[in-house]
Amino acid sequence: MVIPQHVAIILDGNGRWAKSKGMPRNYGHVRGAKNLEVICRDAYNMGIKYLTVYLFSTENWKRSPEEVASLMKLFRSYTKTCIKTARENNMKVRVLGDPTALAQDLQDSLTQLAESSKENTGLNFQLAINYGSRDEIIRAIRRLAEDYKEGKLLKEDITEEKFSGYLDTAGIPDPDLLIRTSGELRLSNYLMWQLAYTEFYFTEVPWPAFTKNELQKAIDKYNSRERRYGGVKEE
Numbered sequence: 726m727v728i729p730q731h732v733a734i735i736l737d738g739n740g741r742w743a744k745s746k747g748m749p750r751n752y753g754h755v756r757g758a759k760n761l762e763v764i765c766r767d768a769y770n771m772g773i774k775y776l777t778v779y780l781f782s783t784e785n786w787k788r789s790p791e792e793v794a795s796l797m798k799l800f801r802s803y804t805k806t807c808i809k810t811a812r813e814n815n816m817k818v819r820v821l822g823d824p825t826a827l828a829q830d831l832q833d834s835l836t837q838l839a840e841s842s843k844e845n846t847g848l849n850f851q852l853a854i855n856y857g858s859r860d861e862i863i864r865a866i867r868r869l870a871e872d873y874k875e876g877k878l879l880k881e882d883i884t885e886e887k888f889s890g891y892l893d894t895a896g897i898p899d900p901d902l903l904i905r906t907s908g909e910l911r912l913s914n915y916l917m918w919q920l921a922y923t924e925f926y927f928t929e930v931p932w933p934a935f936t937k938n939e940l941q942k943a944i945d946k947y948n949s950r951e952r953r954y955g956g957v958k959e960e
């Protein structure tokens with residue numbers, strides 16, 4: 726059994742899960758956040774080294790002001806809890822996305838989370854908040870253009886590897902496995918550069934109901950795939 730080094734998850738379906746229980750969407754988000762803590766531990770115990778989760782997209786601002794406000798409130802409490810769990814579980818947490826649109830206190834907590842956990846050597850845990858792949862690429866190009874202008878970089882120096890270093894995921898290996906819960910078959914602006922050769926796994930199970938057993942199923946499926954990277958398998 727090969728355990729993927731890096732698993733990325735689009736945790737989707739909180740709202741539909743809550744609705745199916747006759748509950749408000751926010752209840753689904755709260756239970757989804759709780760489940761993330763459980764899956765984090767399970768993933769690490771299974772041997773996964775990097776876990777990257779999509780918490781809020783650059784498009785999610787289009788949701789109702791009430792839903793955005795309750796999500797932000799949830800991120801505040803989740804971040805505070807995560808500072809503790811990162812310490813207890815030796816997790817190194819990084820934040821992907823553009824934090825500048827978030828409230829200052831949330832930005833501060835996220836910075837504190839990343840700072841306080843940066844020496845930890847267990848699970849590498851990436852939180853994508855106000856993250857969009859196109860936005861990430863544009864921000865990377867702006868930084869690159871700045872370095873070019875200042876003469877720190879020649880046109881010939883711009884390689885795939887160099888460019889990767891300007892992304893929010895600099896230094897993090899590309900995902901081996903992408904999981905999207907709750908039945909939608911799209912990327913929704915997630916890690917488009919990084920997922921170039923990632924195996925995709927889609928499940929109908931909504932995020933709050935996604936268990937260790939479901940994660941194991943995704944890994945089993947991953948193991949049945951033949952990864953080629955453009956080559957062919959040797960006879």
Ligand code: IPE
Pocket residue numbers: 736737738739740741742780781785796907
């Ligand atoms: C995923 O669940 C969480 C976020 C996008 C913040 P959704 O809120 O998208 O739930 P559905 O897809 O509407 O059921």
Ligand code: IPE
Pocket residue numbers: 735736737738779780781782785909911913
């Ligand atoms: C993607 O889910 C974003 C997150 C999981 C944070 P959405 O539920 O927002 O995606 P769409 O709108 O259905 O594509």
Ligand code: MG
Pocket residue numbers: 737738739
């Ligand atoms: Mg959704």
